[in-house]
Amino acid sequence: MLFIQAIDDSHGILPIGPALMQEPSIAIIGAGIGGLCTALAMQRAGLRVRVYEQAPKLAEVGAGLSLSPTAAHALNHLGLGEFLRERATMPEEQFARHYRDGRLLMLSNRGRSLLERFGERYYLIHRADLHGALAAAVHANDADAIQLAKAVRGLRRLEPHVEIEMADGSIETAAACIAADGQRSSVRTQIFSPEQPRFTGYVAWRALIPMEHLSALDLQPSSGIFIGPGHMVNVYPVQRGRLLNLVAFAERNTWTEEGWSIPAQRDELLEEFSGWTDTVRFIMMAIADGALFRWGLFDRTPLERWTEGHLALLGDAAHPVLPFLGHGAVLAIEDAVVLARCFATGESIPAALHRYEIARRERARFVFEESRKAVRIFHASDPDRYSRSVGNVTVDEGLGLFAYNPVNCAI
Numbered sequence: 355m356l357f358i359q360a361i362d363d364s365h366g367i368l369p370i371g372p373a374l375m376q377e378p379s380i381a382i383i384g385a386g387i388g389g390l391c392t393a394l395a396m397q398r399a400g401l402r403v404r405v406y407e408q409a410p411k412l413a414e415v416g417a418g419l420s421l422s423p424t425a426a427h428a429l430n431h432l433g434l435g436e437f438l439r440e441r442a443t444m445p446e447e448q449f450a451r452h453y454r455d456g457r458l459l460m461l462s463n464r465g466r467s468l469l470e471r472f473g474e475r476y477y478l479i480h481r482a483d484l485h486g487a488l489a490a491a492v493h494a495n496d497a498d499a500i501q502l503a504k505a506v507r508g509l510r511r512l513e514p515h516v517e518i519e520m521a522d523g524s525i526e527t528a529a530a531c532i533a534a535d536g537q538r539s540s541v542r543t544q545i546f547s548p549e550q551p552r553f554t555g556y557v558a559w560r561a562l563i564p565m566e567h568l569s570a571l572d573l574q575p576s577s578g579i580f581i582g583p584g585h586m587v588n589v590y591p592v593q594r595g596r597l598l599n600l601v602a603f604a605e606r607n608t609w610t611e612e613g614w615s616i617p618a619q620r621d622e623l624l625e626e627f628s629g630w631t632d633t634v635r636f637i638m639m640a641i642a643d644g645a646l647f648r649w650g651l652f653d654r655t656p657l658e659r660w661t662e663g664h665l666a667l668l669g670d671a672a673h674p675v676l677p678f679l680g681h682g683a684v685l686a687i688e689d690a691v692v693l694a695r696c697f698a699t700g701e702s703i704p705a706a707l708h709r710y711e712i713a714r715r716e717r718a719r720f721v722f723e724e725s726r727k728a729v730r731i732f733h734a735s736d737p738d739r740y741s742r743s744v745g746n747v748t749v750d751e752g753l754g755l756f757a758y759n760p761v762n763c764a765i
């Protein structure tokens with residue numbers, strides 16, 4: 355159980371600059387995509403970081419990740435643009451199809467027209483590939499930056515420092531602490547809001563299927579969504595077409611299981627999606643034993659404040675969003691770049707963290723709301739109306755989902 359103790363709330367001023375390149379440094383709790391992006395962004399701004407991860411080894415779940423142009427801008431800025439173009443799949447178009455017969459309802463451009471309009475495009479990547487590249491880049495800058503098997507148990511705010519107590523009894527000191535400890539963030543619960551994550555009524559299954567088991571599949575374009583009443587299926591290739599990523603969503607009244615790696619059976623998925631087009635069922639039937647997982651989707655009410663003194667939340671800890679627009683990791687990546695830019699202003703740490711919060715609040719709230727609206731469209735009771743209604747609520751680029759650049763937005 356995490357404890358937080360504020361010994362002095364005077365928000366002492368520690369100038370940013372050379373002081374942060376030595377001890378104490380910036381502590382980041384959690385080595386997920388948000389924590390590692392933050393570490394890399396801070397290092398590139400010349401700051402010394404320590405990432406404390408509770409897991410004994412670095413790992414990401416086997417699943418795909420779609421990255422929008424805004425995340426691509428951030429990753430270019432972090433020096434990972436070449437990696438992205440080498441390892442990710444770059445879809446030109448994505449489909450929306452009818453659940454029953456698979457007929458095409460809409461094509462959305464994810465390549466050329468986004469490039470022309472927003473200077474970047476969509477990328478589809480294996481989460482472990484991105485996570486591994488981030489960890490390697492952070493490690494190359496500083497071999498001690500990522501500390502594993504370091505579960506944070508408590509924080510003491512001894513302004514102008516933060517003392518971090520680990521479950522193993524060790525204590526670290528940092529000039530600032532960024533909690534990127536995920537959707538179930540204990541730091542958020544303890545300091546910013548006691549409200550617990552709540553079940554949203556949506557459940558999901560995920561699987562990665564070797565493409566060699568799908569040689570009879572004829573999907574043009576190769577990625578997109580199938581929409582139907584109360585359900586949606588999203589498929590896309592990762593690892594340059596070696597694997598097909600599948601995520602299937604349904605609705606439930608209650609959910610009692612923990613985690614997002616609960617083993618599931620192919621038959622339960624086929625039963626849930628009975629009556630769906632042969633294409634979807636063919637993909638589901640190709641899922642190998644042990645390769646299907648399910649989990650319940652939780653969210654938390656957006657916070658008004660997620661920084662305090664020398665402490666800040668980032669990524670899912672600050673603003674978890676439903677995954678229907680595939681924008682949770684995108685927000686975390688954007689956060690990291692904006693946060694490092696705020697640190698580079700040379701203000702005091704509390705001022706830089708406050709600047710970060712203000713710079714990100716509206717964007718995070720916008721994506722949160724759009725992601726909630728999106729599911730009402732994607733789980734359409736009448737998929738034939740999809741093309742008419744979607745423009746008002748979700749993937750309409752004009753609404754600003756892609757019209758944001760963390761590298762040069764106002765801070």
Ligand code: FAD
Pocket residue numbers: 383384385386387388389406407408409418419420421504505506507534535536537540558601668669670671677679680681682683684685686
């Ligand atoms: P996490 O990935 O949860 O990382 C938190 C880390 O903190 C973990 O490593 C954890 O072990 C560690 N930690 C926790 N507590 C402690 C502690 N006390 N001490 C030390 N370490 C601790 N987003 C997209 O952008 N595109 C997509 O296509 C997409 N698809 C998705 C599909 C699904 C079905 C779901 C559920 C989500 C999807 N997302 C997507 C959202 C995305 O996965 C998350 O938003 C993102 O992973 C959040 O990253 P994070 O680093 O903030 O948190």
